[in-house]
Amino acid sequence: MVSPFETDLKWEAFLEFGTRQFFKRKTAIYVQGTMGEGFYYLHQGLVKIVTSTVKGKDRLVNIVVPGQIMGLQSMDQQTHFTTAIAVKNAVVYHFSCKQFLEMLKVRPELLSLLTQTISQKMRILLDAINMKALTSEEQIARLLLNICEDFKNHEVQLSQQELANCVGLTRITVYKILKIWKEEGIIEMRNRTFVIKRQDLLKLPQLTTQTVRTV
Known part of the structure; x- marks a missing residue:
């Protein structure tokens, strides 16, 4: 992508x-x-x-x-x-x-x-x-960053279910990961829209176990 x-x-x-x-x-x-x-x-x-x-x-x-x-x-x-x-x-x-x-x-x-x-x-x-070799967190991060880059915008207009459908993960897995990122100030969630506040923390190798905890 x-x-x-x-x-x-x-x-x-x-x-x-x-x-x-x-x-x-x-x-x-x-x-x-x-x-x-x-x-x-x-x-x-x-x-x-x-x-x-x-x-x-x-x-x-x-x-x-x-x-x-x-x-x-x-x-x-x-x-x-x-x-x-x-x-x-x-x-x-x-x-x-x-x-x-x-x-x-x-x-x-x-x-x-x-x-x-x-x-x-x-x-x-x-x-x-x-x-295929990426973790669930890395797959979601890669997808969000690619969409942001394509749209030239830090806002991604997707629901959690749509995001789950895109990456092929369960909605529960996506919810847990996004919840952690929200608590750490990496993203905000506003009415079916994800706002990327710390794009740098979603990029590899910054996206490590120090940035996101195992879900």
């Missing part, structure tokens, strides 16, 4: 080429193993990308925030190897391969943007693999 690369290109200028779609919270936008055609741009909401293990459990791969794209693996007419699920009600724009070719005629530099995005997704997958 890395922050989006800097670009002068604004996807909003190309939304007319896409098809606007709405997905309710907990609804799958695309499903692992199904055939796709094109990619999606997240306009509003929050989406988690998961992959199913051989044991049938979902593992978090990435969190997609507004302004980012997803589902690029189907651009080569292959099946999706991940599932995208709306954490919040989401507005997305779907761009078929044909629509993307039309966009390239207007702005050929979009090809470079697509290449950069594919490279970014590869780094995200590597980051997701490394997440």
